[in-house]
Amino acid sequence: MQNLPANTQFSYLNNSLHYSTELGSAHLGDSLKLMQELPDESVDLICTSPPFALVRKKEYGNVEAHKYIEWFKNFAYQFHRILKPQGSLVIDIGGSWLKGYPVRSLYHFELAIELCKPPQEGGLGFYLAQELYWYNPAKLPTPAEWVTVRRERVKDAVNTVWWLSKDPHPKANNKNVLRPYSEAMKNLLKNGYDAKLRPSGHDISKKFGNDRGGAIPPNIINAQDEPNINEIGKPVLASFDWLLVHDLTQPVNVISASNTASNDYYQKRCKQEDIKPHPARFPQALPEFVINLCTEPGDLVLDPFAGSNMTGRVAETLQRKWLAFEIDLQYLQASRFRFEADAPLVVIPLPIKKTNKQKISELLKCKLEDSPVKQNAKMLQSSSQYQLSLPFIDEENEFMDRQTLKFTYGHQFEPEKFSxxxxxxxxxxxxxxxxxxxxxxxxxxxxxxxxxxxxxxxxxxxxxxxxxxxxxxxxxxxxxxxxxxxxxxxxxxxxxxxxxxxxxxxxxxxxxxxxxxxxxxxxxxxxxxxxxxxxxxxxxxxxxxxxxxxxxxxxxxxxxxxxxxxxxxxxxxxxxxxxxxxxxxxVSEILEIDKDYIDELYTLSTQQKYFLLAMLHLDVSNLTPWNQVIKYATSVYKIRFSSKAFVQEVIAPLVEVDLIETEKTTSGRGAKPNKVKLTDKARNDLVSRLLMSIAEMTELTQTELSRSFEDVIKDLDDNDKHVKGKALELLAIWMIRLTSLRFTKWRKRDYETGQGEVDVLAASDRFVYHRWQIQCKNTKRVDVDVLAKEVGMTFVTGADVVMIVTTGQFTRDAFQYAYRMMEMSRYYMILLQREDIEAIKDDKTSIFQILDRKARRVFAKKELAMTDTEVDEIENEESTLTDFNEE
Incomplete structure (x- = not known):
């Protein structure tokens, strides 16, 4: 998203700010003028409900039908300018009647046609992506003369919602708005389906019986069962209800979202502050549906006729950035109530669809295909900014397009104001x-x-x-x-x-x-x-x-x-x-690093930085083949190294600045790779800083954190309970270190009570943010009850990845439970047992081979419906791929 400019050229927009939140801001003023100050192609979605062209004049302002199109086109020109190429314009626009006759006006259809005409014919050049319908069963039966008196018409209960776009293929994904399967469909999925030809001529194959996570919703937006909040501050956890509910009290023209709540938080706060609420409020279902369908987290949503700002409230909850423009001060003041600390949520954020299995798919693609460097570099950018708290991590990656970083925000925070x-x-x-x-x-x-x-x-x-x-x-x-x-x-x-x-x-x-x-x-x-x-x-x-x-x-x-x-x-x-x-x-005294050292870090190339960073995480204190370090760096940081000139371009410069030492054991054709290790200079100034930062969080000393992985494993068999407990904690830290996660906090440290287990929480921001719950157990046997308890704890910890490490073995039931849980839920479970620990002890970089293998197996079984035998065949084929070696 383009940041809003902050200079005098945009004074109207800056001066109109009424309130703001972490993700958005509400502005008081003429939306036409406000939009003129927005940059071109800066908005992902415009979701709004402008004043309708109704027969009767409303207090919130509306234009007569015959003037409506020209009035609206002034706004439409700005909509088209500020929308991104694949952005969407979604307009909720109600119908109207011809004055004095039981005949419908065609103004909203004429408006859609005018907006979609090509520019050379006087239109705007929008495309009609699809028409949606908002069914509001609580609408009054108007016009009363034709509906309730003469009984010549049925109640008008539907608003047309035009979904327009600048491109025939706007950004949209209906997987984000899937509705629950009906009971009939659930039975079909359970019992299977015989392929057949329908009377209509449609050939329905066996794929019809595949479970795709939910049913594709219709274009009728329904929120019949809106929550009724009986007390201020009571949280509301609403969800989609896309099943059509028949309204039997009146015959209606479409057989749902009411906007007549009279006792919700918004209404109560309006009464308390003596502010008149907006009379035509959005139901949460409409912006919720559209925002999930047409945007991703972080996208910018604009409502230029904000009213009670339901669009902004939903966008905030769904982690979208938002702007709200409203010309009426009272309406904007009342809309602020939706963002108060005690205000209940109106929707539950849908989970980000880029799940672990999708990340595994990307990892497979990187391994088996020659993906562009640019894509790998983008992954690198998201994972590297503050990994080590060292200056070179924030520097721009020369392998990627220039990505904008954010400078630390600091406003009204000067030391002359306060100590x-x-x-x-x-x-x-x-x-x-x-x-x-x-x-x-x-x-x-x-x-x-x-x-x-x-x-x-x-x-x-x-x-x-x-x-x-x-x-x-x-x-x-x-x-x-x-x-x-x-x-x-x-x-x-x-x-x-x-x-x-x-x-x-x-x-x-x-x-x-x-x-x-x-x-x-x-x-x-x-x-x-x-x-x-x-x-x-x-x-x-x-x-x-x-x-x-x-x-x-x-x-x-x-x-x-x-x-x-x-x-x-x-x-x-x-x-x-x-x-x-x-x-x-x-600066040198504060950082305990001299300026020449800082300059050296800034002059390192991207490959040199991440090769060194990998050595730091692996604690390479003994001579180790550099190709093992590369395996780790490639898997963690998603960066590609050049094999032809690697020694000259990466190893030699690091040796020259005395950060690593090297040794070449053989020479000539077929020579073994150089061996490398960290110098005392690198270990003293860099590794010790990393270990000290972890020590402050884990309450372990630097000496303990400096112990090798092999020593930690050895101490797990010690007879002293305290020694075993410390080793178990260090094993958890080593799991975090080897997987390049960030330590968050201990959940429990039960070794002192003799329970032989340690739980720790960690997080990762590679690909997308996800939280890990890691449990280390020093027991001979781990059964299904341990796994079930860990899954249950995720409701408290918020983790979506559960790793359980044991020095013993998992039972057959435990493995079956883990696979079943991954098939049926959002959780990803990693089970590491004694043979895995032994393999890691022999070669610390093998942890990624182990994790990759487990991830591919889960992905193949869950997404590709492959059997264990088929997965084994693929793994055998992959094992024939040559490792990365120096030519």
């Missing part, structure tokens, strides 16, 4: 209530702002916005973090507690914060940008720094003050001697 410890203590006092924290920030630090503004409401809104910006900065700087997925609650991070622990030594606290900015945020990139400008003899200015960062791959506006905010915090730690003169001696 670091002062604002952290305020966060601690208000924890976990975001509303209370923003209120206190507003009162303490921004109460005198906007005093010149005579409009009290606008002044208060401006102050609230400043406080919100400060809160977002605290979160961006990782002083606080969200609690689960609740955007209105927060908790202090470990960094904040570390700073509080040093409140009696403020200089130490400032240095700790500076180290955090330089290693975990974008501080080092800021220093390199400023250094580059200084080296050219130029004077660093705000705009110039932004342009330099843009060339490094960052998405940042030239007018953004984020760099100034970060520079001021670093200045407190004496990183800057004068405004833009960097004190590299201070």
């Amino acid at each position: 670091l410890l002062e604002i952290i203590k305020l966060c601690q006092e208000c924890e976990p209530n975001r509303n209370e924290l923003e209120k206190q920030i507003a009162q303490r630090y921004f109460a005198n702002h906007s005093q010149q503004n005579l409009d009290v409401t606008k002044a208060s809104a401006n102050i609230g916005k400043l406080a919100m910006n400060c809160f977002l900065s605290l979160r961006a700087y990782r002083i606080i973090e969200k609690i689960e997925n609740n955007d209105r609650s927060y908790k202090l991070t470990q960094l904040a507690y570390n700073l509080i622990d040093n409140q009696d030594a403020p200089e130490t606290a400032v240095q700790l914060f500076a180290r955090h900015i330089l290693t975990n945020l974008t501080g080092m990139s800021l220093l390199k940008a400023i250094e580059a400008i200084n080296a050219r003899g130029e004077q660093p200015q705000l705009e110039q720094i932004a342009y330099e960062l843009q060339e490094m791959g960052y998405s940042i506006s030239p007018n953004a003050i984020y760099t100034s905010t970060m520079r001021k915090w670093l200045e407190l730690a004496s990183v800057f001697e004068r405004e833009y003169e960097i004190n590299w001696d201070t």
